Amino acid sequence: MPATAVVPTRSIRYDARRAGLVTLTAVLVLAVDTSTPAVTAGVVELPPDGPPVLLAERVTVDARAHGELLTPHVRDALAEAGKALADLDALVCGVGPGPFTGLRAGMVTAAALGHAVDRPVHPVCSLDAIAALVPGEPLLVVTDARRRELYWAAYAADGTRSAGPDVLAPALLAERLPELGVARVAGARLGGFDLPVTGPEHPTPVGLVAAAAAALRSGAEPGELTPLYLRRPDAVEPGARKRVTPA
Amino acid sequence: MTIVLGIESSCDETGVGIVRLDDDGTKTLLADQVASSVELHARFGGVVPEVASRAHLEAMVPAVRRAFAESGLRMSDVDAIAVTCGPGLAGALLVGVAAAKAYALALDVPLYGANHLAGHVAADTLEHGRLPSPCLALLVSGGHSQLLKVDDLATSITELGSTIDDAAGEAYDKVARLLDLPYPGGPPIDKAAQQGDPAAIAFPRGLTGPRDARYDFSFSGLKTAVARWVEAEERAARPIPVNDVAAGFQEAVADVLTLKALRAAEDHGIDTLVISGGVAANSRIKSLAGERCAKAGLRLRFPRPRLCTDNGAMIAALGAHLVEAGVKPSSLELPSNPALPVNVVSV
Ligand SMILES: [Zn+2]
Numbered sequence: 295m296p297a298t299a300v301v302p303t304r305s306i307r308y309d310a311r312r313a314g315l316v317t318l319t320a321v322l323v324l325a326v327d328t329s330t331p332a333v334t335a336g337v338v339e340l341p342p343d344g345p346p347v348l349l350a351e352r353v354t355v356d357a358r359a360h361g362e363l364l365t366p367h368v369r370d371a372l373a374e375a376g377k378a379l380a381d382l383d384a385l386v387c388g389v390g391p392g393p394f395t396g397l398r399a400g401m402v403t404a405a406a407l408g409h410a411v412d413r414p415v416h417p418v419c420s421l422d423a424i425a426a427l428v429p430g431e432p433l434l435v436v437t438d439a440r441r442r443e444l445y446w447a448a449y450a451a452d453g454t455r456s457a458g459p460d461v462l463a464p465a466l467l468a469e470r471l472p473e474l475g476v477a478r479v480a481g482a483r484l485g486g487f488d489l490p491v492t493g494p495e496h497p498t499p500v501g502l503v504a505a506a507a508a509a510l511r512s513g514a515e516p517g518e519l520t521p522l523y524l525r526r527p528d529a530v531e532p533g534a535r536k537r538v539t540p541a
Numbered sequence: 542m543t544i545v546l547g548i549e550s551s552c553d554e555t556g557v558g559i560v561r562l563d564d565d566g567t568k569t570l571l572a573d574q575v576a577s578s579v580e581l582h583a584r585f586g587g588v589v590p591e592v593a594s595r596a597h598l599e600a601m602v603p604a605v606r607r608a609f610a611e612s613g614l615r616m617s618d619v620d621a622i623a624v625t626c627g628p629g630l631a632g633a634l635l636v637g638v639a640a641a642k643a644y645a646l647a648l649d650v651p652l653y654g655a656n657h658l659a660g661h662v663a664a665d666t667l668e669h670g671r672l673p674s675p676c677l678a679l680l681v682s683g684g685h686s687q688l689l690k691v692d693d694l695a696t697s698i699t700e701l702g703s704t705i706d707d708a709a710g711e712a713y714d715k716v717a718r719l720l721d722l723p724y725p726g727g728p729p730i731d732k733a734a735q736q737g738d739p740a741a742i743a744f745p746r747g748l749t750g751p752r753d754a755r756y757d758f759s760f761s762g763l764k765t766a767v768a769r770w771v772e773a774e775e776r777a778a779r780p781i782p783v784n785d786v787a788a789g790f791q792e793a794v795a796d797v798l799t800l801k802a803l804r805a806a807e808d809h810g811i812d813t814l815v816i817s818g819g820v821a822a823n824s825r826i827k828s829l830a831g832e833r834c835a836k837a838g839l840r841l842r843f844p845r846p847r848l849c850t851d852n853g854a855m856i857a858a859l860g861a862h863l864v865e866a867g868v869k870p871s872s873l874e875l876p877s878n879p880a881l882p883v884n885v886v887s888v
Pocket of ligand 1: 682684685
């Protein structure tokens with residue numbers, strides 16, 4: 295039975311940490327991402343130091359199921375972790391880049407859950423969440439942007455993003471590899487780059503929380519929950535009126 | 542007493558409404574918040590789905606916040622959530638459905654996936670109370686033109702007829718463009734028509750021949766006829782009498798809509814007609830329906846204009862009917878269905 299009680303006020307623990315009144319305890323986080331074909335929800339504990347610990351996750355890889363499955367996945371991951379939404383200290387949401395319809399399902403879900411339980415929702419670039427799990431040498435992260443293009447970002451050896459996020463055709467991205475100085479590629483197994491492949495294909499709950507760890511630990515006010523579309527909507531302004539009779 | 546939160550995002554309005562259902566069945570509107578993206582679509586001459594979906598994502602949670610502020614209720618007061626799960630634009634519907642599921646999980650209340658078209662009919666019950674059974678509903682907007690037989694708003698709606706091509710509102714938008722009037726075309730054409738002579742130009746009444754479908758509509762031929770007429774005048778280098786064209790076009794639309802609605806009422810022995818949807822605010826449809834219903838002895842009901850266009854209040858009202866009728870709630874796996882048939886009131 296999923297525990298779903300509502301606590302109308304922010305967790306005391308979290309506010310106290312914000313005010314610098316307590317020493318750090320672990321932060322309980324719900325992480326969601328729908329920027330790739332994976333429908334991802336996970337419950338993660340972030341200790342005062344050290345890497346995040348996964349308590350439970352639900353992931354289905356189906357690009358058309360984001361709208362249907364995300365909330366059930368949240369419910370089921372919480373149930374398996376033995377936690378209620380009211381137990382959470384914060385949420386983390388992948389904000390893309392990602393194909394638009396699926397991406398929005400995750401973002402509006404996170405925003406609504408955060409509103410309903412009055413917890414902060416921290417935005418994370420979804421590519422950062424993949425990179426966060428592959429420390430070490432300079433890294434390229436790519437995900438499927440559809441229309442034969444890739445979303446991508448490059449990361450330095452210390453894990454900071456050095457270029458991107460952006461969207462490019464694989465051939466054009468390949469041309470930029472020497473300049474980006476990356477040694478490995480993570481994320482979608484696409485593009486056929488002449489680089490060793492590593493890391494997860496999709497953002498994971500642990501990766502999402504790792505990418506937001508500093509903000510979660512400091513209790514900082516989250517930034518705007520704004521999707522990284524990277525493309526303008528396909529829409530053309532109508533030209534001259536079409537005639538129905540020959541001129 | 543049951544508090545129902547309604548969420549609507551099927552087209553270009555992000556709507557959030559709150560309705561209280563009392564034990565005696567009274568439904569009271571407590572909040573009605575709508576954020577429209579109509580201005581973003583104006584330069585495209587029609588709703589751009591991706592632009593609408595982006596706007597829904599931005600507007601959704603703020604609209605829910607405003608609805609609670611307007612009602613003075615707390616989130617924990619909500620007993621049920623209803624959301625439009627179809628028909629409508631796929632990407633737009635998905636935003637509302639995903640939000641509704643998240644709120645339903647967080648508040649631990651039942652979720653009802655509801656039909657947008659039934660919502661338009663339900664809107665009228667907020668002002669004018671329970672609908673008689675059966676009644677006839679004429680829905681006219683940019684997205685729909687339908688004639689429905691409503692036996693029970695929560696469980697039994699039958700489509701008698703619908704448009705076989707353009708929706709009435711679409712024809713308004715296209716004719717407005719022909720006449721260099723702004724988008725959306727309904728209000729400016731209505732305004733121009735009031736200065737014009739509806740009998741000056743005779744435009745065709747689609748699908749009104751003896752062998753045509755009795756309750757279906759067609760507005761594509763009318764739109765083309767207006768275009769031909771305007772182009773002929775342009776070729777002859779005569780100025781376009783915009784007001785007369787608007788009046789003639791509007792008369793043709795209102796004539797066909799009301800003619801078929803009255804025909805359906807008579808055929809089915811129905812004594813109440815409800816007209817709803819964005820185009821229901823049109824002055825000529827109102828007046829002609831009024832004249833014809835009075836003559837035929839039919840009761841005519843219209844929601845106020847604010848409730849005719851897409852909004853969350855109508856979905857909350859439909860949700861209240863679903864709760865009242867004891868309809869089984871939806872699962873959290875509820876899909877959105879852009880082509881949801883009108884006879885499926887809840888999913
Ligand atoms: Zn509508």
